[in-house]
Amino acid sequence: MLSSLQGPWGDYLPRIPDLVTTKGGRSWIIDPTIIWEGNDLGDRSLKANHTKSQKYDCLRNLVAAQTNTVCEGGYGLVLGVRGTLPSVTEDVLRRFFLDTKEFKNKLVEWTLRMSTRIMRAFAGFGRHDQVPDLPGDDQMIFENDESLLVDNPPDMSEQNLS
Secondary structure (H helix, E strand, C coil): CCCCCCHHHHHHCCCCCCEEEEECCEEEEEEEEEECCCCCHHHHHHHHHHHHHHHCHHHHHHHHHHHCCEEEEEEEEEEECCCCCCHHHHHHHHHCCCCCHHHHHHHHHHHHHHHHHHHHHHCCCCCHHHCCCCCCHHHCCCCCCCCCCCCCCCCCCHHHHC
């Protein structure tokens, strides 16, 4: 529904979020971003998270209407290109009860694999789909893979999210 370019989303291009999550009548916009690690990783990751939040603020009403929820805003899921999970990302993962060691390890693995694929693509391949698979690509997390999500997350009430 939300990844479609037809209908109301066409008015918001290029602001189509990667992920919209809902629970208990509320929704959130989450958009991963990969940044280069450096001495200022903390400041850069906070800025990247803030930039993503601002970028998708204009979609709050549309997401609310499309999902029949109250949209509480957007978050950047900031990942370091070399597999670092900045503290702002730890906070986002905790907020959504995804801060398990297994889930964080999969995020780091995914980031490293995708960074490698992108670097290989720029090193001589013209199109992304021409980049040969890396060993283990068939075991990566893909869309609709809920195997790492907790079975019974706590109620995401106001007091839990504050």
